[in-house]
Amino acid sequence: MGAHGHSTARLGDGSLLTEDAAEGLGHIVDQKDYLKILIYLLILTVLTVVAARIDFGFFNKVVALGIASLKAYFVASTFMHLKFEGKLILLYAIYPVVLLTIFIGSLVGDEMDRTHPRPLHGVVAEPPPLVIPRPPNSAGH
Amino acid sequence: MGAYAQGSGEQLNYINCEKGFWSWWMTIDHKRLGLMYLVSILTFFVIGGVAALLVRAELYSHGKTLYNADTYNIIFSLHGIIMIFLFIVPGIPATLGNFLLPLMVGAKDVAFPKLNRLSFWIYVLGAAVAFCALFLRVDTGWTFYTPYSIQNRWGVITMTLAAFILGFSSILTGLNFLVTIHKMRAPGMTWNRLPLFVWALYSASILQVVATPVIGITLLLLILENVMGVGVFNPAMGGDPVLFQHFFWFYSHPVVYIMILPAFGVINEIIPVFARKPIFGYRAMVIASVGIAAVSFMVWGHHMFVAGMSNNTRYIFSFITFFVAVPTAVKVFNWVGTLYKGSISWDSPMLYALSFVFLFLIAGTTGIHLATLATDAHYHDTYFVVAHFHYTIQGGAVIGLYAGLHYWFPLMFGRMYNEKLAKIAWLILFIGFNGTFLPQFLLGMEGMPRRYYDYPVEFEPLHKISSIFAFFNGLGYVLVLVNLIHGAFKGKKCERNPWGSLSLEWQTPQFPPAHDNWETIPVVTDWGYSYNKPAGYDDHAQHSASKGGSTHV
Amino acid sequence: MSSSAQTQQPGHFHHFEPEQAYAASKFGMWLFLATELLLFGGLFCAYAVFYNRNHELFAEGSKWLDWRFGAFNTVVLLFSSFTMVRAVDSAQRGDNKKVVGWLNLTIICAAIFMVVKFFEYKAKIEHGLFPPPNIYFGLYFTMTALHGFHVLVGIGLLQWVKSLAKKGMYSTTYYTPVEVSGLYWHLVDLIWIYLFPLLYLIH
Numbered sequence: 001m002g003a004h005g006h007s008t009a010r011l012g013d014g015s016l017l018t019e020d021a022a023e024g025l026g027h028i029v030d031q032k033d034y035l036k037i038l039i040y041l042l043i044l045t046v047l048t049v050v051a052a053r054i055d056f057g058f059f060n061k062v063v064a065l066g067i068a069s070l071k072a073y074f075v076a077s078t079f080m081h082l083k084f085e086g087k088l089i090l091l092y093a094i095y096p097v098v099l100l101t102i103f104i105g106s107l108v109g110d111e112m113d114r115t116h117p118r119p120l121h122g123v124v125a126e127p128p129p130l131v132i133p134r135p136p137n138s139a140g141h
Numbered sequence: 142m143g144a145y146a147q148g149s150g151e152q153l154n155y156i157n158c159e160k161g162f163w164s165w166w167m168t169i170d171h172k173r174l175g176l177m178y179l180v181s182i183l184t185f186f187v188i189g190g191v192a193a194l195l196v197r198a199e200l201y202s203h204g205k206t207l208y209n210a211d212t213y214n215i216i217f218s219l220h221g222i223i224m225i226f227l228f229i230v231p232g233i234p235a236t237l238g239n240f241l242l243p244l245m246v247g248a249k250d251v252a253f254p255k256l257n258r259l260s261f262w263i264y265v266l267g268a269a270v271a272f273c274a275l276f277l278r279v280d281t282g283w284t285f286y287t288p289y290s291i292q293n294r295w296g297v298i299t300m301t302l303a304a305f306i307l308g309f310s311s312i313l314t315g316l317n318f319l320v321t322i323h324k325m326r327a328p329g330m331t332w333n334r335l336p337l338f339v340w341a342l343y344s345a346s347i348l349q350v351v352a353t354p355v356i357g358i359t360l361l362l363l364i365l366e367n368v369m370g371v372g373v374f375n376p377a378m379g380g381d382p383v384l385f386q387h388f389f390w391f392y393s394h395p396v397v398y399i400m401i402l403p404a405f406g407v408i409n410e411i412i413p414v415f416a417r418k419p420i421f422g423y424r425a426m427v428i429a430s431v432g433i434a435a436v437s438f439m440v441w442g443h444h445m446f447v448a449g450m451s452n453n454t455r456y457i458f459s460f461i462t463f464f465v466a467v468p469t470a471v472k473v474f475n476w477v478g479t480l481y482k483g484s485i486s487w488d489s490p491m492l493y494a495l496s497f498v499f500l501f502l503i504a505g506t507t508g509i510h511l512a513t514l515a516t517d518a519h520y521h522d523t524y525f526v527v528a529h530f531h532y533t534i535q536g537g538a539v540i541g542l543y544a545g546l547h548y549w550f551p552l553m554f555g556r557m558y559n560e561k562l563a564k565i566a567w568l569i570l571f572i573g574f575n576g577t578f579l580p581q582f583l584l585g586m587e588g589m590p591r592r593y594y595d596y597p598v599e600f601e602p603l604h605k606i607s608s609i610f611a612f613f614n615g616l617g618y619v620l621v622l623v624n625l626i627h628g629a630f631k632g633k634k635c636e637r638n639p640w641g642s643l644s645l646e647w648q649t650p651q652f653p654p655a656h657d658n659w660e661t662i663p664v665v666t667d668w669g670y671s672y673n674k675p676a677g678y679d680d681h682a683q684h685s686a687s688k689g690g691s692t693h694v
Numbered sequence: 695m696s697s698s699a700q701t702q703q704p705g706h707f708h709h710f711e712p713e714q715a716y717a718a719s720k721f722g723m724w725l726f727l728a729t730e731l732l733l734f735g736g737l738f739c740a741y742a743v744f745y746n747r748n749h750e751l752f753a754e755g756s757k758w759l760d761w762r763f764g765a766f767n768t769v770v771l772l773f774s775s776f777t778m779v780r781a782v783d784s785a786q787r788g789d790n791k792k793v794v795g796w797l798n799l800t801i802i803c804a805a806i807f808m809v810v811k812f813f814e815y816k817a818k819i820e821h822g823l824f825p826p827p828n829i830y831f832g833l834y835f836t837m838t839a840l841h842g843f844h845v846l847v848g849i850g851l852l853q854w855v856k857s858l859a860k861k862g863m864y865s866t867t868y869y870t871p872v873e874v875s876g877l878y879w880h881l882v883d884l885i886w887i888y889l890f891p892l893l894y895l896i897h
Contacts, residue, residue: 026716026873028786038776045768049761052895064891071772071887079779080880088323089724096351096728099438100735103355106442106454107387108742113451130379131827132754252718316725324718354729358736362836369825371832373740379751379829384743388736 027084037078044071154555154653169254170656174261175240176553178231179546181268183622185227190615192220197577197611203598210594214280217592221283226304227268229538230396233403234349235264235314237545238342240553242318244646245336247327247665249657252320260313267307274299282592284393287374287385291366298367301360308353308360311399315349318342327645329665336644336669337420340427341406344434348395348402352438356392359385383449390441398437400534402430404541405472408494411548412476414642415491416483419670422475429468436465446517455514462512469505473498484673488640489563493544496571500536504529507582522592525585528578535574546625552646555653557635558628566624570617576610644669716870723874727881730844734885737837741892744829755830756896758823760814764894767810768886774803775883778852782876785859785869793859793872797852800879804849811842834893841889844882851875 048067056063077083082093155172165173196217199206208216239257243250251257277296281289290297322343326335363385365371372378374385413420420426442450442458450458476498485491507529510516520526551557580603585591589600596604637652650660710718745752781796818824818831826832855871858864864872 026720026786029783031780031783034776034779034783038772041772041775042769045765045772048768048891049765049895052761052891064895065888068888068891072884075775075880075884075887079775080877089721092721092724092728096731096735099351100732100739102439103391103735104739104742107384107739108746110387110450110454111743111746113453114449130748130751132751133758133821133823133827134754135757135821253722312729316722316729319725320718320722323721324714350725350729351732354732355736358733361840362736362740365832365836369835371826371836372829373744373832378832379748381743384740388739 027081029078029081029084033078037074040074041071044074152651153655154651155656156554156653158656167258169250169258171239171243171250171254171257172553172654174257175236175238177261178235178239178264181264182228182231182236185223185268186618187622189220189223189228190618192216192223194611194615196220197608199594200596200604201608202605203596203601205595211280213594214282214592215278218279218282219275222271222279222300222304224534225283225396226307227271229400229534230307230311231264231314232400232538233407233542233545234318234342234345234399235260235310237338237407237542237549238318238403239314241549241646242321242339242342243325244649244654244658245339245644246322246325247330247645247659247663248321248325249659249662251317252325253317256313257317260310260317263306263313264310267303267305267310270299270306271303274303284389285360285363286389287363287366287380287382288376290363291375293367298364301363305357305360305364308357311349312353315346315353318346319350322346327662327665330645334665334668336406337409337423337426337430338403338406340430341402341409344430345399345402347434348399348437352392352395352399355388356396359388359392362388383445386445386448387441390444391438394441394444395434395437397530397533398433400538401541402433404497404538404544405430407541407545407548408476408497410642410644411490411494411544412479413670413672414548414640414644415486415488415494416480417486417672418479418483419668419672419674420475421478421481422471423670425471426475429471432468433465436461436468440465443512443517446514447521459512459514463509466505466509466512469501473502473505489560489567490544490548490640492564492567493540493547496567497537497540497544500532500540500574504532504536507532520585522590523585524581524589524591527591528581528585531578531581536578543621548640549646550625550628551635551637551639552653554629554632555634556628556632557639558624558632562620562624566617566620568617569613569620573610573613573615573617577607577614580604580607642669643667643671712867716868719870719874720877723877727877730881730885734837734840737833737840738888738892741833741837744833748829751828752830753896755828755834756894758818758821758831759834759894761894763810763814764890767807768890770803770807770810771883771886774800774807775880777803778876778879782869782872785864785872786866788865788869790859790862790864793864794856797856797859797872801849801852801856804845804852807845808842808849811838837889837893841882841885844885848875848879848882851878 044067048064048071051063051067076093082090085093155170159168165177168174195207196213199208199213199216239251242248274296277299278294279296279300281297285297285301322335322339362371362373366374370378371380373380374382376382409420409426440458440462442454443462446455446459507525511520511526511529547558547563584600584603584607587600587603589596589603638647640647645663645665648663649655649658777796777799781793781800784790784792784796815824818835823831824835826835852875855875858871
């Protein structure tokens with residue numbers, strides 16, 4: 001493995017050692033970039049709230065999750081240094097997301113595919129009344 | 142040359158280098174941890190086995206034989222819970238894996254030794270909580286299906302809490318192994334030279350890390366449902382019991398591969414040694430292991446074909462389930478290919494390994510019946526399924542564990558067990574096991590439902606046969622354990638590497654290994670399977686030498 | 695294999711070289727984050743299934759939540775991610791004092807988050823919404839409580855990391871605990887980034 005105290009170009013797992021960190025281990029990011037990302041995140045948060053007030057119809061969920069995912073991308077790539085990491089960590093960061101997508105997709109797909117309610121053990125049950133408490137006024141507290 | 146103990150003149154190895162309970166409880170030595178796990182899981186194996194014999198005793202005749210139906214429900218539930226969560230899931234990885242992984246990759250310990258110790262402590266905590274649950278009522282079966290399991294029952298709450306805690310142990314072990322394999326291989330131990338047992342642990346560790354959290358959240362939701370009410374699994378609140386099954390099986394299908402992949406790895410290590418031939422199709426074995434791990438995440442619905450999923454969902458799960466048979470079959474062909482024209486010796490590890498191949502063949506082919514939608518509709522929740530999974534888990538994973546215990550016994554203890562007794566015990570075990578579960582396939586085909594306390598008198602003859610052989614099965618295990626325990630303490634001391642293995646773990650300077658395994662980290666220059674090949678023959682690395690196998694990816 | 699340089703490095707495993715230890719710890723933490731993702735993922739999955747089944751339940755339930763508290767908490771956590779990453783940056787440059795400062799800010803943000811959470815929960819309980827009357831509230835409490843638990847654990851973790859900084863442990867060649875706990879903290883932030891719109895902002 002690499003010698004002590006010298007920066008080799010690449011660690012065994014593929015992550016980069018920056019040339020300017022003479023004795024560094026990981027990538028040192030310019031402090032201004034961090035501030036930039038924070039501002040992006042705050043703007044996107046405002047957008048999240050604003051977008052919630054607009055009705056995109058079917059695309060409501062897409063927009064909400066899309067903006068959230070964009071924020072997640074910024075946090076993951078810069079704050080968590082993912083964009084500087086090698087293949088190994090990228091693989092293990094992305095694989096669970098893929099798996100989760102399959103899991104959620106299968107379950108929601110199965111849900112949507114069932115065309116009628118399933119009777120429990122042959123007894124056709126009335127769906128129970130849902131308890132939906134309504135707030136005194138619609139603006140929250 | 143290693144240190145020597147004062148007085149006795151015995152060389153200091155990992156067992157005698159320190160004495161006393163505290164030195165074992167506080168150890169971070171992976172070998173000691175592996176042994177402690179071994180003692181723990183074998184204890185639970187015996188307890189779970191007693192529960193099994195109680196079940197079979199009751200089922201010997203129809204109607205009440207020994208105790209009533211409520212007690213029966215508790216006993217079979219405990220049998221499943223103990224065997225799965227406390228024995229076979231930790232299973233090979235926690236015992237043989239912990240002991241062997243650093244040795245096999247040429248490291249002094251795992252990546253995070255203190256975390257390894259924490260894994261063990263968490264296991265003990267989970268076992269203690271499970272023990273408490275024994276005094277409360279748990280009669281849901283090991284699957285804890287809702288809505289039966291969400292009726293505010295303290296037994297279920299405690300037992301699921303135990304399983305939740307045990308899950309952490311499993312996750313941390315898997316995490317430790319993955320980092321060890323990626324970051325701590327000795328120079329020259331390229332991915333292409335990695336022992337197949339290590340590849341198997343790698344695949345199983347991915348499953349441990351990624352799948353276990355899902356059962357974690359499932360059990361957490363179950364506990365919360367019991368304690369405060371959440372609604373997602375509760376039909377009375379508009380929830381969905383089928384959703385519980387989806388969540389449960391999303392982990393519980395990969396978990397069976399956590400059980401079996403390491404067993405495949407053990408067999409991969411044993412057969413070349415006792416056939417004096419390189420393993421046939423090393424690369425195919427690797428791809429098969431990782432492929433099985435990957436596909437295992439996409440077939441969980443085959444446990445739920447009659448639970449009420451939509452039709453399309455069922456077609457998809459059935460279709461993908463057939464694919465899982467392919468890499469497994471490739472492994473079976475490769476084992477046979479390894480044996481072909483080999484020079485076979487019939488020592489006890491080999492007997493276990495060969496019987497594994499035979500028993501897993503039965504297990505796998507009966508799995509096809511269950512993967513097929515039309516036949517599964519008939520077989521689901523019958524003894525056919527019970528027989529199938531006992532062939533895979535006992536005939537597969539447990540036999541694999543015992544094969545490994547016999548094979549690596551000299552390395553772990555520096556002694557040998559009684560070979561003759563080992564062979565006799567194996568024979569009793571083998572006959573007992575098949576006699577117990579072959580009739581159960583027939584019972585299932587004739588419609589005998591699983592988990593039933595009572596049955597029509599027509600089923601009695603097959604039940605009688607199954608119960609009688611079950612006691613032989615138990616006797617076999619008693620003899621094996623007596624033999625191994627006696628051998629560990631009083632067995633004849635043996636010379637190093639009695640089986641003549643070329644694998645790295647047998648090449649430690651000391652036998653049994655010293656506390657830190659290697660005085661200096663070895664440099665690996667050869668594949669571990671070059672039996673009867675010219676020195677330096679490396680089936681694989683020669684093709685890939687130009688690609689430059691890396692040691693620290 | 696061992697060298698004098700290694701014995702000077704604090705917290706190093708006895709059989710690791712520094713780059714190896716750093717890479718191993720980082721990889722190990724990412725694996726742990728994968729488990730957290732799958733843990734919360736199950737809850738997001740339950741959410742997706744029931745949202746699909748009964749959208750009105752969720753829309754009505756969401757009206758009980760004050761989006762302003764949620765948005766404020768979101769900003770607090772985003773800011774805490776920023777202060778965390780500045781702490782890591784300071785550690786990379788070997789400035790232990792600044793590490794303490796930035797970590798303190800992070801911990802304060804986390805505490806503010808929990809205080810707001812406390813008031814939100816208090817209001818729900820007063821409105822009779824606990825124990826949860828329906829699935830929406832069941833999921834709301836489970837998801838936010840599990841997240842809140844992770845925030846509390848994070849506070850404890852950061853206090854420990856801070857204590858190492860106070861001892862002057864970090865340098866340009868050793869800052870692993872800060873980086874690794876930073877990763878954990880960002881995940882906590884990430885989960886909230888999704889929880890906020892899904893729980894508070896349903897139409």
